[in-house]
Amino acid sequence: MAARTLFDKVWDAHLVAQEEGCPAVLYIDLHLIHEVTSPQAFSVLRERGLRVRRPDLTVATMDHLTSTKPQSLAVVESNAQNLLDTLRRNCLEHDIQLHAQYSGKDGIVHVIGPELGLTQPGKTIVCGDSHTATHGAFGALAFGIGTSEVGHVLATQCLLQDRPKTMQVVLDGSPGPGVSAKDMILALCAKLGIGGATGHSIEYTGSAIAALSMDERMTICNMSIEVGARSGMIAPDKVTFDYLRGRPGVPQGAAYEQAVATWSQLVSDEGAHYDATVHLDVSSLEPMLTFGTNPGMGIGVSEKIPNPSAAKSSHERDALSKALAYMGLEGGAALAGHPIDVVFIGSCTNSRMQDLRDAARVLKDRKVHAGTRVLIVPGSSAIKEEAEREGLDKIFLEAGAEWRNPGCSMCIAMNGDKLEPGQYAVSTSNRNFEGRQGQGSRTFLASPLSAAAAAVTGTVCDVRTLLAQKAP
Amino acid sequence: MSAFTTITSELVLLPTDDIDTDQIIPARFLKITDKNGLGEQLFANWRYQEDGSEHAGFVLNQPAMQGRKVLVAGDNFGCGSSREHAPWALMAWGFRVVISTSFADIFRSNSLKNGLLLVEIDADEHRKLLEAAGTNPALAITVDLAAQELQLPNGTSIAFPMDAFAKRCLMEGMDQLAYLLHHDEAITRHEQKR
Numbered sequence: 068m069a070a071r072t073l074f075d076k077v078w079d080a081h082l083v084a085q086e087e088g089c090p091a092v093l094y095i096d097l098h099l100i101h102e103v104t105s106p107q108a109f110s111v112l113r114e115r116g117l118r119v120r121r122p123d124l125t126v127a128t129m130d131h132l133t134s135t136k137p138q139s140l141a142v143v144e145s146n147a148q149n150l151l152d153t154l155r156r157n158c159l160e161h162d163i164q165l166h167a168q169y170s171g172k173d174g175i176v177h178v179i180g181p182e183l184g185l186t187q188p189g190k191t192i193v194c195g196d197s198h199t200a201t202h203g204a205f206g207a208l209a210f211g212i213g214t215s216e217v218g219h220v221l222a223t224q225c226l227l228q229d230r231p232k233t234m235q236v237v238l239d240g241s242p243g244p245g246v247s248a249k250d251m252i253l254a255l256c257a258k259l260g261i262g263g264a265t266g267h268s269i270e271y272t273g274s275a276i277a278a279l280s281m282d283e284r285m286t287i288c289n290m291s292i293e294v295g296a297r298s299g300m301i302a303p304d305k306v307t308f309d310y311l312r313g314r315p316g317v318p319q320g321a322a323y324e325q326a327v328a329t330w331s332q333l334v335s336d337e338g339a340h341y342d343a344t345v346h347l348d349v350s351s352l353e354p355m356l357t358f359g360t361n362p363g364m365g366i367g368v369s370e371k372i373p374n375p376s377a378a379k380s381s382h383e384r385d386a387l388s389k390a391l392a393y394m395g396l397e398g399g400a401a402l403a404g405h406p407i408d409v410v411f412i413g414s415c416t417n418s419r420m421q422d423l424r425d426a427a428r429v430l431k432d433r434k435v436h437a438g439t440r441v442l443i444v445p446g447s448s449a450i451k452e453e454a455e456r457e458g459l460d461k462i463f464l465e466a467g468a469e470w471r472n473p474g475c476s477m478c479i480a481m482n483g484d485k486l487e488p489g490q491y492a493v494s495t496s497n498r499n500f501e502g503r504q505g506q507g508s509r510t511f512l513a514s515p516l517s518a519a520a521a522a523v524t525g526t527v528c529d530v531r532t533l534l535a536q537k538a539p
Numbered sequence: 540m541s542a543f544t545t546i547t548s549e550l551v552l553l554p555t556d557d558i559d560t561d562q563i564i565p566a567r568f569l570k571i572t573d574k575n576g577l578g579e580q581l582f583a584n585w586r587y588q589e590d591g592s593e594h595a596g597f598v599l600n601q602p603a604m605q606g607r608k609v610l611v612a613g614d615n616f617g618c619g620s621s622r623e624h625a626p627w628a629l630m631a632w633g634f635r636v637v638i639s640t641s642f643a644d645i646f647r648s649n650s651l652k653n654g655l656l657l658v659e660i661d662a663d664e665h666r667k668l669l670e671a672a673g674t675n676p677a678l679a680i681t682v683d684l685a686a687q688e689l690q691l692p693n694g695t696s697i698a699f700p701m702d703a704f705a706k707r708c709l710m711e712g713m714d715q716l717a718y719l720l721h722h723d724e725a726i727t728r729h730e731q732k733r
């Protein structure tokens with residue numbers, strides 16, 4: 068058999084049918100649903116008298132609209148409450164497991180999948196959410212779908228899919244101090260631009276990827292959509308298997324050993340063909356920040372904001388001018404030193420233990436800058452508990468940050484956690500689109516380390532300076 | 540989904556590149572269980588001021604634009620989130636066709652399921668079309684899906700590529716869920732050998 072990529076292997080194993088001139092019928096092993104993109108799909112089922120084909124392969128959580136305030140203070144708008152209630156009703160009616168808020172197993176959909184061991188190598192995983200690629204960190208083929216497709220999967224456990232092209236992204240070298248997985252993926256976004264991998268499924272390879280923890284690999288795969296790719300995968304290895312061992316959804320004992328043997332086959336064969344290959348040496352990276360209104364508009368912290376007059380094309384010049392006008396920034400100026408109103412540490416990109424530990428490393432024995440609001444939102448209830456066992460919550464609270472309940476929160480600003488018009492945030496989330504964090508919001512995307520540094524100084528700053536100092 | 544027939548319409552021009560779905564329909568309007576009414580909120584952040592009044596300068600607010608069915612957008616239209624509310628909102632406003640040099644994948648797939656025709660043309664044709672509509676704001680074009688061309692009043696036309704399956708879905712108003720349900724036996728076989 069011809070040499071195949073990891074993507075080819077997972078795709079081929081899930082092909083149910085492929086008629087001439089039609090997209091493939093692809094089987095889905097795990098369907099994750101949440102409150103915002105599922106109600107209309109259930110309505111379609113109801114209208115057509117259909118049932119959920121595999122409730123046992125469907126798992127629901129509440130994350131986008133849930134309040135992150137303590138339960139006694141939590142307020143949810145009535146239309147948001149309506150969506151939460153609708154999800155609860157739909158799950159009950161169709162026998163779908165729901166990890167409801169305050170159940171202890173709830174959290175952001177892309178955080179709880181791996182945590183519960185539902186995300187496994189070689190699975191096909193979908194969710195009505197563009198950051199589903201996160202699960203690709205385990206060697207799963209995972210991608211975001213629209214609401215009609217949510218209905219398709221509910222009814223048939225299958226999707227109609229055109230086979231994407233493949234792109235290999237090779238990350239080599241070792242990052243310097245203060246440079247994390249988030250900086251690597253922001254650097255890739257800057258290199259490829261936000262449409263750079265449209266139509267492709269990415270596989271991340273190289274020594275820099277091999278050296279990353281699962282938390283970090285998820286950060287990388289999470290933002291695959293920010294270069295236009297629907298999925299981003301990493302071949303499973305010992306790091307993956309060790310992460311999965313003992314988790315609830317994962318086979319135990321001899322069955323686990325057997326599973327590891329199967330999973331170990333999920334690597335691209337020597338000489339397998341990719342439609343495109345991109346290289347990035349992470350050794351030379353510095354902490355990255357975005358300055359504009361899409362994730363591709365990023366620079367190293369010591370670099371100057373690009374000048375529209377130096378743009379290569381009129382298109383680029385217009386885009387840059389428009390972005391800078393929205394952001395209230397000048398081309399050619401430094402980004403470092405820019406005052407910050409809010410710091411948000413959270414989202415499916417950066418709300419796991421390693422992210423919180425990074426933030427705590429900077430905030431320990433330091434104080435949040437007067438006048439800067441700092442919101443730290445763990446990705447799941449389990450992470451919240453673990454962080455509290457480690458005493459991270461005390462570090463955050465003593466520094467003057469807010470320590471919240473899990474959820475999407477200020478990543479998408481649907482639950483009341485939002486910026487005021489014109490405010491600036493350093494945010495560990497994945498999108499800096501106009502108004503993403505609230506109407507008129509202005510977002511600088513960065514790593515948890517950089518975000519924590521901004522919390523301390525109240526400005527965009529180089530975290531390496533703080534890391535080199537002993538806390539005062 | 541209703542079948543797509545040939546349409547003739549004047550154009551709405553919004554040639555900004557990388558328009559993401561958060562601009563097409565901001566997240567605060569996703570708290571709905573029913574898609575009707577989303578047309579009011581299409582491009583809400585660009586269309587309305589903070590007090591809710593209209594930005595007179597924004598293209599959708601101009602009286603001449605009302606009722607137009609074809610949007611000409613910039614490159615990489617529909618990037619970002621997977622929300623199907625984006626094509627729902629475009630269609631609720633009245634659009635049936637979007638023309639661009641490229642579209643984001645999930646937006647493309649969502650549009651097809653709702654009968655919104657996405658026409659991809661090369662950068663050169665795109666620029667010429669914008670110029671023509673710039674000099675003649677009342678320029679009407681005919682979008683002929685069967686022939687896969689945009690026909691201009693001066694007799695010229697611009698051919699566009701179209702995936703055969705997508706074309707069938709649009710022209711016949713084909714129901715993709717029904718297509719999948721037809722594969723029930725194959726799905727069961729696949730499940731048995733898993």
Ligand code: SF4
Nearest residue numbers: 198414415475478479
């Ligand atoms: S954290 Fe943000 S990006 Fe992730 S699922 Fe929630 S809203 Fe989407």
